[in-house]
Amino acid sequence: MKIPRAESRFITYDEVYEKDPYDLTIVSEAKFEFDQELNKEVLRVKVQPDKGEPKDWTINATCQNKLRDAFGEDSKGWIGKHIILTPGKTQRGARMIDIFIEGKGKEKKGEALPIEKEVS
Secondary structure (H helix, E strand, C coil): CCCCCCCCCECCHHHHHHHCCEEEEECCCCEEEEECCCCEEEEEEEEEECCCCCEEEEECHHHHHHHHHHHCCCHHHHCCCEEEEEEEECCCCCEEEEEEECCCCCCCCCCEEEHHHHCC
16 A cells, blocks of 8 residues: 655645745734643644645744734734745754745845744
């Protein structure tokens, strides 16, 4: 029996790497949820890629602050906003995801989001 590749409902580094740059639109209000695997409360929002099904994105503190500063403190106002994720590496060579916020200078790199904080 052939087994198809499983799709994750979460954004992964490999997916961002494959689709670089990864254009997404925020399609839900952000919500705090308890993540059993991480054993802590995390902030999640649903994003829609140009093609395919919506994905859950676990937002770390750095990205949370960048989104809040760009789009406001009420995450209802984030709905419909466009973001771009790109793969990168830290100075020590670890995988990370960079975020760019539309209208906030695509030429400027966003804060580096370490992959272990980005993906659940």
